Amino acid sequence: MNGAERFLAACAQKPVDRTPVWMMRQAGRYLPEYRAMRERVDFLTLCKSPELACEASLQPVRRFGMDACIVFSDILIPVEAMGATVSFNDKGPALEDPVRSMTDVDRLHIPDPQVHMPFTLQTLRALRAALQGETALVGFCGAPFTLAAYLVEGGGSKSFATIKALAYGQPAVLHALLAKLAQTVADYAAAQVAAGAQAVQLFDTWAGELAPEAYERFALPYQKIVLDRIRGAGVAAILYVNGCGGILEHMARAGADVLSVDWRVALDAVRARVGPSFALQGNVDPAVLLSTPEAVQHAAHGALREGGAVGHILNLGHGILPATPLECAKAFVEAPLTAVERNSA
Amino acid sequence: MNGAERFLAACAQKPVDRTPVWMMRQAGRYLPEYRAMRERVDFLTLCKSPELACEASLQPVRRFGMDACIVFSDILIPVEAMGATVSFNDKGPALEDPVRSMTDVDRLHIPDPQVHMPFTLQTLRALRAALQGETALVGFCGAPFTLAAYLVEGGGSKSFATIKALAYGQPAVLHALLAKLAQTVADYAAAQVAAGAQAVQLFDTWAGELAPEAYERFALPYQKIVLDRIRGAGVAAILYVNGCGGILEHMARAGADVLSVDWRVALDAVRARVGPSFALQGNVDPAVLLSTPEAVQHAAHGALREGGAVGHILNLGHGILPATPLECAKAFVEAPLTAVERNSA
Numbered sequence: 076m077n078g079a080e081r082f083l084a085a086c087a088q089k090p091v092d093r094t095p096v097w098m099m100r101q102a103g104r105y106l107p108e109y110r111a112m113r114e115r116v117d118f119l120t121l122c123k124s125p126e127l128a129c130e131a132s133l134q135p136v137r138r139f140g141m142d143a144c145i146v147f148s149d150i151l152i153p154v155e156a157m158g159a160t161v162s163f164n165d166k167g168p169a170l171e172d173p174v175r176s177m178t179d180v181d182r183l184h185i186p187d188p189q190v191h192m193p194f195t196l197q198t199l200r201a202l203r204a205a206l207q208g209e210t211a212l213v214g215f216c217g218a219p220f221t222l223a224a225y226l227v228e229g230g231g232s233k234s235f236a237t238i239k240a241l242a243y244g245q246p247a248v249l250h251a252l253l254a255k256l257a258q259t260v261a262d263y264a265a266a267q268v269a270a271g272a273q274a275v276q277l278f279d280t281w282a283g284e285l286a287p288e289a290y291e292r293f294a295l296p297y298q299k300i301v302l303d304r305i306r307g308a309g310v311a312a313i314l315y316v317n318g319c320g321g322i323l324e325h326m327a328r329a330g331a332d333v334l335s336v337d338w339r340v341a342l343d344a345v346r347a348r349v350g351p352s353f354a355l356q357g358n359v360d361p362a363v364l365l366s367t368p369e370a371v372q373h374a375a376h377g378a379l380r381e382g383g384a385v386g387h388i389l390n391l392g393h394g395i396l397p398a399t400p401l402e403c404a405k406a407f408v409e410a411p412l413t414a415v416e417r418n419s420a
Numbered sequence: 421m422n423g424a425e426r427f428l429a430a431c432a433q434k435p436v437d438r439t440p441v442w443m444m445r446q447a448g449r450y451l452p453e454y455r456a457m458r459e460r461v462d463f464l465t466l467c468k469s470p471e472l473a474c475e476a477s478l479q480p481v482r483r484f485g486m487d488a489c490i491v492f493s494d495i496l497i498p499v500e501a502m503g504a505t506v507s508f509n510d511k512g513p514a515l516e517d518p519v520r521s522m523t524d525v526d527r528l529h530i531p532d533p534q535v536h537m538p539f540t541l542q543t544l545r546a547l548r549a550a551l552q553g554e555t556a557l558v559g560f561c562g563a564p565f566t567l568a569a570y571l572v573e574g575g576g577s578k579s580f581a582t583i584k585a586l587a588y589g590q591p592a593v594l595h596a597l598l599a600k601l602a603q604t605v606a607d608y609a610a611a612q613v614a615a616g617a618q619a620v621q622l623f624d625t626w627a628g629e630l631a632p633e634a635y636e637r638f639a640l641p642y643q644k645i646v647l648d649r650i651r652g653a654g655v656a657a658i659l660y661v662n663g664c665g666g667i668l669e670h671m672a673r674a675g676a677d678v679l680s681v682d683w684r685v686a687l688d689a690v691r692a693r694v695g696p697s698f699a700l701q702g703n704v705d706p707a708v709l710l711s712t713p714e715a716v717q718h719a720a721h722g723a724l725r726e727g728g729a730v731g732h733i734l735n736l737g738h739g740i741l742p743a744t745p746l747e748c749a750k751a752f753v754e755a756p757l758t759a760v761e762r763n764s765a
Contacts, residue, residue: 234741365581
């Protein structure tokens, strides 16, 4: 099996020769070749330049040989396309004029991906050609709640106090924002599939900050709109939520084929709780990759054991950290091979 | 029943006339009378002045009539008593000379609570007299892993990358630190009971950042040492972990009487997963208290339903936020009463 076949089989819970592997945020600052690119060009320009974004997406695959290649982009691209002003500084994204009222929601429009985000689609088409069917091409988008969190907070947050105050105090405003985001993101995801994505991962990174009852109201219905469009477009839909240990049973009702989980819950416990209908992706703590290749291999082999031989995609539980040494990234990507070697020895 | 009887009965899973209630960090900046004190005295001085700390502890009880009064202090008090240099700025605690090696661990000594932390014990004695048995007196301490996180990171952290790199790369150093912290905290907890605490809450706030396998190695055994000392001293032991939704079954083996859980998991789901041996405490999202009294009452009534009539202490899922309006704090503390009124109407 090649990487693409292996990854797509695992998404469909079909047998594989070994567990496929990739890493969230695998195109990024831990790579010297990525840092060299970023010395010449800023982050948003990189996202919007198909040739450069294609190169950034391919860098980790070329170096380590992952089974899947995720398109280089940012979850806030559709938010900018809706009319928000987004910039990136050392602390992360900053959004001008945060959304706090129905008038603020009315300011945002629903973009046409072909017109307002053509660069991502061009990058996908170029990647699909470059990968030659050897490595699976994964598209992605941020989920409505997570994008709403950035829009309402005006950037990242620790307590998400502003969006939660809106959720509990003025739920109609938040629902209006989420509905607009859901349509935007669903259109964008479908366009990514049309441009060649063989699977699409929906990142609802911050939905795990919600109480289960609030997740049911403000995250789940909008995840479902996007995931249904992805599956309707004929490819595997992957749902990632950071901090999902308390809401797995809710997450399982969103309509995903693959549940991508963080490291704070064991994969065998996840499978026992969500049942046999899902492939699982994850879930080594990215901080393990700050230690030694031996510790990385140990943790990855643990995830491979807990994930089982069928319907598991080895990944991190969150994005790879910029300070990760290359030899630790290498040990992680090679873990499915070293596990096979050890078992057959 | 008075508040003390009600709280202690709930800890022991005995019948109560209504669910008892208090709030983590209930003595704090959301109270104007607390802010007025803090204009005259800095945070650490307040912690170390029994008369003032007693007053700060009583302020919320006087205003709202909670069933339990937690002693005003800080989890880093024992860390300072071990020889670390601790200060507090706007961003939270800062610790000089972070612990990163066995030599650093050797620098720390195990303090005698009577000699090095007499002020907390004096505050507890004064509070026990002032409360006259009407309101339960709760002591607390930080758990070894959480205190180690501050010592190793040199303050708060977002990713806990440094302590995790130590855990995975040099586990012997971290275990040496945790063993020293466990003895310190166990001694301190036992001294609090001797000074009048009727229950002690162990805050392992950051242990929920660990993968389950790492929680088993670096959090659980050290929680157990402290919890066993608390129960051995004859009072209820409460264990709080933030982000516990993925590791509840592990947390249940630490030896606590009461599991205090964050808002990202539903109380009825917690009970189904940990079984009938525990009282539960929690778990309304503190961010709900930034909205309206009606929304607070709705969320608190939901927690009361999910928590059940026996063996539940209503609380927040994390500390109350400084921006909380007084009328929302009031609605929360009154929720067990309004629930009873509604049910009997």
